[in-house]
Amino acid sequence: MQKKQLFNKMITGTAAVAIALTLAACGNHDSATSSTSSTSSSVRSSETTSGSAYRAANKLIRNEDYQGAYDRLNNTNNRSTQADNIATDLQNYMSARKAYRNGDYATASNNLKEQKSTSPAMRDAYSELQDKIDSAQKGSTSTSQNANSAATTSSATKSAASSSSTATAKTTDDVVVEFANKMGFSGEKGYQIITTSKSGNTYKFEVRRNNSDNTVSNMVGFYQYNSETGAVTKLS
Structure with missing residues (x-):
């Protein structure tokens, strides 16, 4: 009789250990699943934020708010390559525009040599500014040629006057x-x-x-x- 009671207690203890191990395993599985789910959610959130910033920046570029577009991208964490590229393009564009306004057309044109992003809005902005630079360079060359021509004419006039003066003397x-x-x-x-x-x-x-x-x-x-x-x- 005592042996039977002892056997029953051993079975009960074994069963309790098995249940505890099963529950622990289930807990670990749920924890791993929860962690994976949290990581995926974080990645999706980051991608969504970067994508939103990219779209917002393009809209601001269309509205010619280049500084606003750059700030919007610059304030975004974990930016995508696409967002990084358009941010670089915006930096180059604003540098080129500043040089253009200062009359430094060579530097302005050099800043627009390469567009890293595939943004149509950025491409249009680059193209429009390059057209302005080209037009300004042509005007500058024409003005310089006219000035040289005027200087040559003036020199010839002075020379003729000098010759006339010499003849009079x-x-x-x-x-x-x-x-x-x-x-x-x-x-x-x-x-x-x-x-x-x-x-x-x-x-x-x-x-x-x-x-x-x-x-x-x-x-x-x-x-x-x-x-x-x-x-x-x-x-x-």
Whole structure:
């Protein structure tokens, strides 16, 4: 009788242990399932947040609110590659726009060389700004060419005026010297040349010569001289 009671207690104890192990296993399974479910939910939430930020940024770009679009992306955690790329594009775009407004067209164009995202809104913004840069560069080149042309014209005008001035200066000095050298009427020989009239390039001179002791000035004659051709005519 005692053996039977002892056997029953052993069976009961074994059953209790088995039940406890079963319950523990079930608890671990439920915990693992709950953890997996929580992780999946977190991933889906992150993807949804990044996707929402990407869509919102595109809408802001269409409205030309580029800084707002960048801020919206920058404030999003665990961004997708797509969101990262459009954020980079926005940085480059805003840098290019600043350079364009400062007249630095080369830097502006360089910032727009590569678009990393596939966003149509971003592509349109890049294209529109590049068109403005190209137009500004052409206008700048044209202005520079016009300025150079004006400078060349001004230089030519000044040169012509200088030549004219030089020709005029010859009336009082150089033409008399030219005539004297041509005719051999040097001051060392006692000759005096007096300009009596001028018409264009034609000059009329009265030529006199002093005697050896410079007490008497004798008339040599009147001459007509063309400073352009060098022709000399004795009038009397």
